[in-house]
Amino acid sequence: MRPVSRVRRLAAIAALTLVGGALVSAQPVSGRRRVSLVVTGGIVVTQNAARQVLNPGAIAVDGRDIVAVDTPESIGARFTAGETIDARGQIVLPGLINTHTHAPMVMYRGLADDLALMDWLQKYIFPAEAKTVSPEMVRIGTRLAVLEMIESGTTTYADMYYFEEEIAKATREAGLRGVLGQTIIQFPVADAKTPAEALARAEVYIKTFKNDPLIVPAVAPHALYTLDQESLLASVALARKYDVPIIIHLAETRDEVDVARTEHKATPVGYLESIGFWGPRTLAAHGVWVADEDIEVLKRRQVGIAHNPESNMKLASGAAPVVKYLAAGVAVGLGTDGAASNNDLDMFEAMRQAAFLAKIVNRDPTAVPAQAALDMATIGGARALNMEAAIGSVEPGKRADLITVSTSASRHTPLYEAISHLVYVARGDDVRTTIVHGKVLMKDRQVRTLNRASVIADAQKLSDSVRRAIR
Amino acid sequence: MRPVSRVRRLAAIAALTLVGGALVSAQPVSGRRRVSLVVTGGIVVTQNAARQVLNPGAIAVDGRDIVAVDTPESIGARFTAGETIDARGQIVLPGLINTHTHAPMVMYRGLADDLALMDWLQKYIFPAEAKTVSPEMVRIGTRLAVLEMIESGTTTYADMYYFEEEIAKATREAGLRGVLGQTIIQFPVADAKTPAEALARAEVYIKTFKNDPLIVPAVAPHALYTLDQESLLASVALARKYDVPIIIHLAETRDEVDVARTEHKATPVGYLESIGFWGPRTLAAHGVWVADEDIEVLKRRQVGIAHNPESNMKLASGAAPVVKYLAAGVAVGLGTDGAASNNDLDMFEAMRQAAFLAKIVNRDPTAVPAQAALDMATIGGARALNMEAAIGSVEPGKRADLITVSTSASRHTPLYEAISHLVYVARGDDVRTTIVHGKVLMKDRQVRTLNRASVIADAQKLSDSVRRAIR
Numbered sequence: 001m002r003p004v005s006r007v008r009r010l011a012a013i014a015a016l017t018l019v020g021g022a023l024v025s026a027q028p029v030s031g032r033r034r035v036s037l038v039v040t041g042g043i044v045v046t047q048n049a050a051r052q053v054l055n056p057g058a059i060a061v062d063g064r065d066i067v068a069v070d071t072p073e074s075i076g077a078r079f080t081a082g083e084t085i086d087a088r089g090q091i092v093l094p095g096l097i098n099t100h101t102h103a104p105m106v107m108y109r110g111l112a113d114d115l116a117l118m119d120w121l122q123k124y125i126f127p128a129e130a131k132t133v134s135p136e137m138v139r140i141g142t143r144l145a146v147l148e149m150i151e152s153g154t155t156t157y158a159d160m161y162y163f164e165e166e167i168a169k170a171t172r173e174a175g176l177r178g179v180l181g182q183t184i185i186q187f188p189v190a191d192a193k194t195p196a197e198a199l200a201r202a203e204v205y206i207k208t209f210k211n212d213p214l215i216v217p218a219v220a221p222h223a224l225y226t227l228d229q230e231s232l233l234a235s236v237a238l239a240r241k242y243d244v245p246i247i248i249h250l251a252e253t254r255d256e257v258d259v260a261r262t263e264h265k266a267t268p269v270g271y272l273e274s275i276g277f278w279g280p281r282t283l284a285a286h287g288v289w290v291a292d293e294d295i296e297v298l299k300r301r302q303v304g305i306a307h308n309p310e311s312n313m314k315l316a317s318g319a320a321p322v323v324k325y326l327a328a329g330v331a332v333g334l335g336t337d338g339a340a341s342n343n344d345l346d347m348f349e350a351m352r353q354a355a356f357l358a359k360i361v362n363r364d365p366t367a368v369p370a371q372a373a374l375d376m377a378t379i380g381g382a383r384a385l386n387m388e389a390a391i392g393s394v395e396p397g398k399r400a401d402l403i404t405v406s407t408s409a410s411r412h413t414p415l416y417e418a419i420s421h422l423v424y425v426a427r428g429d430d431v432r433t434t435i436v437h438g439k440v441l442m443k444d445r446q447v448r449t450l451n452r453a454s455v456i457a458d459a460q461k462l463s464d465s466v467r468r469a470i471r
Numbered sequence: 472m473r474p475v476s477r478v479r480r481l482a483a484i485a486a487l488t489l490v491g492g493a494l495v496s497a498q499p500v501s502g503r504r505r506v507s508l509v510v511t512g513g514i515v516v517t518q519n520a521a522r523q524v525l526n527p528g529a530i531a532v533d534g535r536d537i538v539a540v541d542t543p544e545s546i547g548a549r550f551t552a553g554e555t556i557d558a559r560g561q562i563v564l565p566g567l568i569n570t571h572t573h574a575p576m577v578m579y580r581g582l583a584d585d586l587a588l589m590d591w592l593q594k595y596i597f598p599a600e601a602k603t604v605s606p607e608m609v610r611i612g613t614r615l616a617v618l619e620m621i622e623s624g625t626t627t628y629a630d631m632y633y634f635e636e637e638i639a640k641a642t643r644e645a646g647l648r649g650v651l652g653q654t655i656i657q658f659p660v661a662d663a664k665t666p667a668e669a670l671a672r673a674e675v676y677i678k679t680f681k682n683d684p685l686i687v688p689a690v691a692p693h694a695l696y697t698l699d700q701e702s703l704l705a706s707v708a709l710a711r712k713y714d715v716p717i718i719i720h721l722a723e724t725r726d727e728v729d730v731a732r733t734e735h736k737a738t739p740v741g742y743l744e745s746i747g748f749w750g751p752r753t754l755a756a757h758g759v760w761v762a763d764e765d766i767e768v769l770k771r772r773q774v775g776i777a778h779n780p781e782s783n784m785k786l787a788s789g790a791a792p793v794v795k796y797l798a799a800g801v802a803v804g805l806g807t808d809g810a811a812s813n814n815d816l817d818m819f820e821a822m823r824q825a826a827f828l829a830k831i832v833n834r835d836p837t838a839v840p841a842q843a844a845l846d847m848a849t850i851g852g853a854r855a856l857n858m859e860a861a862i863g864s865v866e867p868g869k870r871a872d873l874i875t876v877s878t879s880a881s882r883h884t885p886l887y888e889a890i891s892h893l894v895y896v897a898r899g900d901d902v903r904t905t906i907v908h909g910k911v912l913m914k915d916r917q918v919r920t921l922n923r924a925s926v927i928a929d930a931q932k933l934s935d936s937v938r939r940a941i942r
Contacts, residue, residue: 106884110891114826114840148881313827314895316836343895344882355585356784356824357831365787369585409900410619411815413577413927414934420581424785424814429880429900456884463885 032080035062036438040072042087042404043418047094047378047393051371053418059092061400064213064438069394083440085433087404091418091426093374094393095155095401095436096347097381100247100285100306100335102161103171104141106148107132107459107466108340117253117315124470125340131469133190137462138163142170144459145345147450149176152346152428155401155436156381156391158283158306158335160220160247162191165205168215175441175449177401179283179385180209181220181247184235186227195231199238206242214437216245216387218283223249224268225259229275236277243281245386248272250284253317257289269294278303281386285335286311287325288318295321295328304331304384307376309353311337319361322354322368322376333381334373346428351377355423370423404433503551507909508532511543513558513875514889518565518849518864522842524889530563532871535684535909540865554911556904558875562889562897564845565864566626566872566907567818568852571718571756571777571806573632574642575612577619578603578930578937579811588724588786595941596811602940604661608933609634613641615930616816618921620647623817623899626872626907627852627862629754629777629806631691631718633662636676639686646912646920648872650754650856651680652691652718655706657698666702670709677713685908687716687858689754694720695739696730700746707748714752716857719743721755724788728760740765749774752857756806757782758796759789766792766799775802775855778847780824782808790832793825793839793847804852805844817899822848826894841894871909876901 037060044057046069058075060068068075112124138161149157156177159167164182171178182202184195192198202219209217221227221235239246251257251268264271269290272278278301285306290298298305307320325332334350336342351373358368382392390399405426407415412425434442441449508531515528517540529546531539539546583595609632620628627648630638635653642649653673655666663669673690680688692698692706710717722728722739735742740761743749749772756777761769769776778791796803805821807813822844829839853863861870876897878886883896905913912920 109882109885110888110895113888113891113895114837116836120836144881144884151881310827313831314836316830316834316838318834319831339882343891346882353827356781359787360784360790360828360832363787363789365587365591365785366585367787410615410622410923410927411580411810411817411899413615413930414580414937416934416938417581417584420584420814424581424584427898427900428882429898452881456881459884463887466885467887 032078035060035067035079036082037061037085037400037435037440038075038079038081039085039087039092039402039404039433039435040075042090042092044069044394045091045093045374045418045422046395047375048395056088057092059394059402061435061438064399066394066396066398066400068396085404085440085443087433089408090404090406090432091422092394092402092404093422094378094391095403095434096153096377097333097385097392098149098154098157098335098345098347098350099283099304099333099381099384100308100337101145101157101159101345102338103145103157103159103167104133104138104161105338105340106145106345107137107141107462109343111340111466111470113343128466128469129190132466133162135163135166138166139170140458140462142167143174143450143455145339146171146174146176147447147452147455148345150174150434150441150447150450151431151445152348153403153405153431153434154345154347155403155434156385156387158247158385160222162189165208168205168209168212168217172212172214173449175214175436175439177214177391177436179216179218179245179247181218181245183220183222184227184231185222186231195227195234199234202238206244210242210244218245218247220247223256224271225256232272232277233275236279239281240279245281245283246279247283247285250287251289252286254289267291267294269297273297273301283384286317286320288312288320290321292324295324295330299328299330304333304386306333306335306384307354308335308337308350309357310350311341313353313357315341319357322358323362326372331380331383332376333384334376347377348422348427351423370419373423374419400435400438402433402435403431405430406432503549506531506533506538506550507553508556508871508906508911509546509550509552510556510558510563510873510875510904510906511546513561513563515540515865516562516564516845516889516893517866518845519866527559528563530865530873532906532909535870537865537867537869537871539867556875556911556914558904560879561875561877561903562893563865563873563875564893565849565862566874566905567624567848568804568856568863569620569625569628569806569816569818569821570754570775570804570852570855571779571808572616572628572630572816573809574616574628574630574638575604575609575632576809576811577616577816578608578612578933580814582811582937582941584814599937599940600661603937604633606634606637609637610641611929611933613638614645614921614926616810617642617645617647618918618923618926619816621645621905621912621918621921622902622916623819624874624876624902624905625816625818626874626905627856627858629718629856631693631756633660636679639676639680639683639688643683643685644920646685646907646910648685648862648907650687650689650716650718652689652716654691654693655698655702656693657702666698666705670705673709677715681713681715689716689718691718694727695742696727703743703748704746707750710752711750716752716754717750718754718756721758722760723757725760738762738765740768744768744772754855757788757791759783759791761792763795766795766801770799770801775804775857777804777806777855778825779806779808779821780828781821782812784824784828786812790828793829794833797843802851802854803847804855805847818848819893819898822894841890844894845890871906873904873906874902875904877903
């Protein structure tokens with residue numbers, strides 16, 4: 001087979017592929033080194049700085065880390081592996097990074113659709129949450145969500161919900177990587193009656209998970225319209241005290257812009273800038289209604305954006321200025337948002353929607369090409385989470401967070417261009433293997449870290465109480 | 472399990488479900504009648520006039536036709552079947568109707584993306600077509616396309632391409648239903664040097680397939696900007712002579728509006744109205760740039776619209792006024808368009824996009840709710856093709872064109888509302904069974920009418936010549 005790549009770049013990529021040695025870590029080789037895992041024979045989409053594609057390629061993993069990326073012959077000559085994954089007929093790429101969701105909300109998936117936002121929240125979601133959010137619901141919902149994520153190729157996700165310590169425990173048990181934010185909100189919710197109580201809970205949670213290899217604890221002030229200035233700043237202070245990320249909803253709807261104008265005589269970005277909220281470890285979800293001058297603020301403050309095209313379309317929130325963000329150098333990741341508003345956690349669909357939405361709203365078919373969509377779902381998401389040194393591409397020294405995608409479906413035939421298929425044809429069900437931190441969580445669609453049947457049975461049982469809650 | 476339905480309609484649906492007898496054909500029953508096929512135990516989404524959902528339900532099929540729809544107990548008591556399909560854990564619904572594609576263009580899938588329309592056509596698609604379209608390419612491409620359609624739940628499709636008789640043969644062999652239009656175009660193409668030659672070819676083709684139980688031959692004048700008035704009217708005359716449908720591209724891009732204005736001092740709809748083009752057996756694909764007064768013309772002339780949300784987004788063509796079409800009572804079906812511009816033939820994605828696109832462009836989350844999207848993909852498509860007496864819903868007396876959709880994926884858990892999952896969660900790969908004209912084309916994802924491996928191998932082999940053609 002010849003290298004699969006964008007046709008007009010064939011020659012350039014072919015030339016790059018020949019210098020595979022340049023991709024390998026500097027470690028001197030004498031005899032065959034024993035490593036824990038080799039993935040070999042697939043089309044390796046590295047997402048490194050050169051966006052190199054190896055066809056075929058192979059990856060050597062030792063423990064948590066990628067140690068080499070090269071041709072199958074070279075990897076085979078230099079390494080012996082405890083476990084080998086044959087990726088022939090598959091595309092191998094960095095695990096996808098979902099930069100915004102509310103994992104346990106899979107329990108409310110499809111509960112109510114096609115409603116105005118306030119009807120949806122006030123008649124269905126808030127009543128369901130008031131009656132059903134508990135540590136047990138969060139555990140059961142998170143297990144279902146991480147099962148779906150492992151099965152659809154997400155290896156890292158950013159979350160904001162209640163009882164976040166339960167989410168962290170379930171995520172760690174399943175072996176997934178998470179940036180998981182404890183919600184701070186002004187009104188009483190299931191896990192805290194006041195912002196102060198939520199902050200105290202967040203502090204305990206941060207201390208518990210601060211040095212976890214998979215979990216990055218975070219503080220998640222919900223939004224500027226659900227928190228007063230004191231609580232926003234207390235959230236920032238707590239995050240800075242422990243050097244953990246902050247996650248906030250930003251300018252998702254036009255209503256939020258109106259609130260900021262009326263109450264603070266500023267844009268949402270401008271108001272948060274005026275109180276000293278922004279910092280380099282802040283992730284802002286949505287960022288739909290953001291003016292050009294505010295994009296400059298976000299760039300200057302190194303804020304990451306979690307773009308949620310499906311949720312923004314389904315709830316008719318609007319279209320984030322993604323092309324402008326990217327042009328300004330703002331780090332943009334992709335998110336699915338919670339499954340109550342999407343209705344699934346499939347990051348392949350998020351990629352496709354990011355491309356489709358940008359094209360239609362900009363009236364430009366060249367906007368957000370496939371490579372840009374894939375970038376947002378991988379290295380862009382890593383940058384938005386300040387984790388690009390560890391994840392987001394297949395490179396020696398980074399964590400071994402990898403997925404393999406089957407191209408055997410009739411809809412993947414023929415295959416001229418791997419990146420095109422990943423964005424415009426693939427879906428989560430095509431994922432065969434999911435590896436996080438060097439550990440194989442799913443192989444040949446068999447999830448190893450969760451009891452699939454009991455996860456689904458628990459969720460189905462719990463769904464009866466959700467149904468009753470909205471009667 | 473209780474009836475699965477939109478929550479606020481629970482009571483109404485539950486009441487309807489109790490009067491299952493009303494759904495059954497009037498045929499008197501004495502003893503158990505022998506029929507060819509029973510599908511039983513699933514959630515049956517009938518798409519009948521009442522949009523009745525039976526949970527659980529069962530369907531008796533004899534030969535090509537549905538003979539009864541009722542509870543599993545009632546069907547079991549009244550019929551014995553040659554073949555029984557156990558649909559427990561699945562949703563059973565009318566086969567999906569793809570009202571616009573160019574089947575063999577699966578061979579150009581992903582060949583070039585993210586380009587301006589004219590670059591895409593002139594640098595990639597036209598050169599590839601000039602060098603590769605042949606009866607053999609059309610055969611191989613169509614077999615791949617119908618494989619993908621069977622595997623993703625499409626049971627009827629409308630097509631427009633070259634060598635349409637080859638498409639008809641391959642479609643009939645695979646057992647799929649097709650409304651298949653021979654292209655008439657002003658410039659020389661692979662199967663005809665002139666419109667006159669194309670019309671002569673179309674006439675032979677129509678005579679060959681006029682009385683086929685699965686194939687409806689059609690005349691497909693390509694577009695107003697690729698045909699002169701004489702050829703447009705000759706196409707209409709031929710179609711009327713044989714009482715077959717006409718398929719045309721209509722107002723897909725703003726360029727077409729400019730052409731019509733410049734050359735004909737009219738809108739595209741207005742120009743075609745002025746020359747007497749429109750009639751009740753006309754299917755217009757896209758209909759993006761259509762003004763309010765033109766919608767009235769389309770309604771009056773009983774023109775069907777094939778809405779292609781994915782293609783229109785990916786190519787940045789624009790957003791068809793679907794909400795207005797539906798409000799005016801225009802028959803609207805959904806299409807995928809050719810796989811060169813989509814890039815697959817998955818009608819579940821088309822449903823999801825129809826909902827998303829309408830919501831975002833109308834800034835209204837209630838626009839095109841799930842039920843409306845499902846309607847367009849089933850009974851709406853049947854109306855657009857003037858085939859609503861035969862297909863588009865699960866009702867006694869209609870053809871047995873049925874699919875079953877698995878809900879066992881983690882992303883389908885929990886299941887509160889079947890219609891929501893069909894539109895916002897399901898994808899073609901969830902389809903387990905595809906039945907057309909009473910014949911089981913796929914069961915448990917095993918396609919019975921095509922040799923899957925050889926279809927894919929043939930397409931892969933042919934793809935080498937496509938690659939060479941665009942070098």
